[in-house]
Amino acid sequence: MTLVDVLPSLRTSLPQRLEPDLWPYTARRVGPELYVGEVSLSALAQRYGTPCYVLDEKDVRRRCGEYRAAFGEGAVSYAARAFTSGRLVRWMAEEGLGLSVCSAGELAVARGVGFPAERLTMHGDAKTPVDLRAATECRVGRVVVTSLQEISRLATEGRGRRQKVLLRVLLGPAMPGATGLPAAPDEERFGLSAGTEELDEAVRRVTAQPGLELVGLDYFLGSQAARFGGYEQALRRMLAVMADLSHRFGCTLSELNLGGGFAVPYRYGEDGFAVEAFASRWPGVVRVECERLGIPMPRLTATPGRALVARAGVALYRVLGIRHDTAGHQLVAVDGGLSDNPRPALYGARYTPALIGRYPTVADRPTTVVGRHGESGDVIARDVPLPGDLHPGDLLAVADCGAYHHSMASNYNLVTRPPVVSVRDGQTRVMIRRETIDDLLARDPDLAAVRIAGEAQGRPMGRRAERRSERSMDRAIIPAVPRSNAGRVRPVKRLAS
Secondary structure, three states, rough: OOHHOOOHEEEEEEEEOOOOOOOOOOOEOOOOEEEOOOOEEEHHHHHOOOEEEEEEHHHHHHHHHHHHHEEEEEEEEEHHHHHOHHHHHHHHHHOOOEEEEEEEEHHHHHHHOOOOOOHHHEEOOOOHHHHHHHHHHHHOEEEEEOOHHHHHHHHHHHOOOHHHHHEEEEEEOOOOOOOOOOOOOOHHHEEEEOHHHHHHHHHHHHHHHOEEEEEEEHHHHHHOOOOHHHHHHHHHHHHHHHHHHHHHHHHOOEEEEEOEEEEEOOOOOOOOOOOOHOOOOHHHHHHHHHHHOOOOEEEEEEEOHHHHHOOOEEEEEEEEEEEEEEOOEEHHHHHHOOOOOOOOOHHOOOEEEOOOOOOOOOOOEEEEEOOOOOOOOOEEEEEEEEOOOOOOOEEEEOOOOOOHHHHHOOHHHHOOOOOEEEEEEEEEEEEEOOOHHHHHHHHHHHHHHHHHHHHHHHOOOOOHHHHHHHHHHHHHHHOOOHHHHOOOOOHHHHHHH
16 A cells, blocks of 8 residues: 555645656656756746757766667767757767768768767768768768669769768568568668669679778668567678678678667657667677678677667647546647657657646546647647646646657748757756747748838837747746746756857
């Protein structure tokens, strides 16, 4: 028997327990408050507004260390597509990781903070001439080739320096035992199918180019893979492909990139990928298979993205409206959604929200949290337990929002994108500032001219109008949170960027 069983009234006064597998490493409850990086998220929301993304620096660095220990020094590259900013890329450099980029834009971020070029890999299914030119000008360490046409383009862009190349190999339908979301079917993505003349021709073309050096193969299993079986089968099949190509073409393939896709739990009861356990298994699998095939052991590398940053991220939203039906279900609308997190609409992703900043006064009830955009897929969480007394102005924290949120955000409905704020040791830093209406208008020549003319006549537009709207929202919404239940809020300290 628990204290809650003895005193049932505690069910409405105790905050929700944090599930450690879902929330950042430093997350902790203090009364009704949620602290991450020793910063009160209620205070952070008051300072930076909502929606807002919060990233726990210590959590990111800890995950980097786990994957570095599992695969070895210099064998892990962060997949920048999960989330990219100058500060995050600096963390990756300091943690000894490489960086896998998919565009000239992501590469520009890396160059902007002085990321070591030899630790950069240019990836991507369909690279534009601009992407390849940027890669060769930067002298990236490796380029992953996904089509025959890319080989000639890459050779043409050569700058008198030999470029190391990996070939992206497609292994066909998802293998038995593989879990999670499989990669797109081979007919819907680029790569070179194993056991075909296409792959053979790619090897011939790369090895015939004096400016290109074929060093290995690359593979992607899929997303959210929680079991070892799929990876171990992929390893065996990829090693067989390496052995076949090495024996027939006399080339030395010394690198094998296993890609990413390592699972992260988003809801209670979901499994994550046990990277420490996998680290004790994969060397034996590779050693035995290489001895059987008669080839030297390649250097195994990995490219995690979500696995390094997802759990470090928390999204903060304000409640805008509530509906209750006769069955006791609660529908809650928040001030973000599809424009800052399209994953629910794209993949049916579901999240774990929690009320923070005050104690509830009634028990939980089944709740669906939707975004502001009115689309059928704009659902952040469905049928999750949240207090039945939610009201406008309440603050919701949503776990596992560090990956594929800001990087996939849009301006749908011309909604501005939220900021990303890092936290550590009670201090905050803006990693990416909040987008403004001025930012949106500046790209439209006609509207930019109207904005200038309107401000010259004293009519507030753009950022001036936005500030007025924000002050109005503060007056209308923030006081709605009962002060008697607000709890102690730790002041936010901000570091100079």
